[in-house]
Amino acid sequence: MRKYFVPLAAVATAMFLYAPIMIAQAPYESTMGLVQKIFYYHAPSGMVMLVSAIVCGVASAIYLWRGTPAADRVAMAAAELTALFGLIVIVTGPLWARKAWGIWWDWEPRLTMSFVGWLISVSYLFVRKYAGPGSDKLGAALAIFGSVNVPFIYVSVNVWRTMHPKTTVVPSLQPGMRGPFWFSFLALLLLYLLLMTARVHLERQRTALDELYLAEEDAS
Amino acid sequence: MIRVAWLILRKDLTVEVRSKEIVYTTLFFAVSCVLVFAFALVREGRGPEDGAAGILWIAVMFAGNLALGRTFERERQSETLRALLLAPASRPAVYVGKLLGILVLLFGAELLLVPLVALLFQARLLSHPFWLTAIMTTGTVGFAAVGTLFAAMLVRARSRDVMLPILLYPMTIPVMIGGVRGTVALLQSPPDTASVTMWIGLLVCMDVVFVTIALWTFEPLMTE
């Protein structure tokens, strides 16, 4: 992954520069008009956020049961990215909702549980930073509980009658909208992988620094 | 395993009966909580519509947070948690024992809180005791299951007093939503039994998931 980082970063930048062009050429949606185009970044960001939450949960489970330090680094990185993409979803959603629904927010199942999922990822970051010894395992348990939330978030719009568009919207996209959507999704997924690589690298350097400190203490 | 859990529960109850510290402080805190809400929200002698359910559950969660903190603080002070873990008892049994102790405490608090809230907010909470018990039990178990795990984990952590609410409240918001919505449905006249059953079902689902995960993760978490 390290070797390909710079070329892939260039590809990602190019994709992000081209995406608005594709989105501008996509047809308007009949009831929502121009503001619906927020969908092309809002929905993929939501998908990436859920993927990241699952990655964090799985990595935490591996860390908790096997003790692999690499899994802990991945979990930490994934939690930060869940918080980042979650924030993107929580900000772009209301901007769309204000025009489409007339209100900024509604306490309906998907919005509430997405917000709760975001809060859990933020509380994970607090725990890792401030809880002192044992915070790695504590965070791991938190992440496992949090990842249980993910299937619920996904399914909630289909089970309950809510204002939020259902998940059937994506498979049933018309050709004009399909292109920009999946292109944006790939761009955001690539961005996610690149950010994960960078963040895990930072964690690895921190671990190396800690080991250097320990070695220095042992030597003196 | 059940024997171990029962022994731990008995130990906690014996210690508590002698000092009664946690029981009294938790109950008093819960009552003060409800009173604060009563004074803040009551206008012209009437509480807010549908406010009783929310206030009841908030009081339970705040009191639960306090009780969890105090119970495990006591464990930390005498290093008894380490002793428990060193004992040849299965870890999940230790967890279940602690969970049962917290549940006894919270159910006791609820026995006091439910009539108090019903009285202060003129909510007919006590007219369907069977449904109410079901909602309160499933909701409290969900909250306590997560709370016991987190509080046990935090025993050796720094800033544990502030960490417990930070960790506990986002995780137990779904449980609280279930509890409140179920109680609100019950308070309708006539009670919306379809909704109540649905919320109880959801709460049972959450309880099963939370207790299962807690039982799985308690062992690796408590090992150094």
Next chain:
Amino acid sequence: MIRRLLTMTLTAALTAAPALAAQPPAGQSEFVPISQLPPADQLPAAPLLVGAYAFIWLAVMFYLWSIWQRLNKVETEMRALAQKTARR
């Protein structure tokens, strides 16, 4: 005493008179429905769209910058530590 009271009442009445005379226009007597808001009243969509995309860019840029900062700090510390051990 009575004079003072009479003067106060007269002053009050005289200052209130213009306010009372300038009455607001009469309220609506009935509501008239329309199916679509006139364009002037509709929320413009473009600022919301641009705002959403701008936020995403800013958030990602800020995150990249924060990783870069933290990485720099760690690498500076590593170099300082390596120098200290090398000197010994």
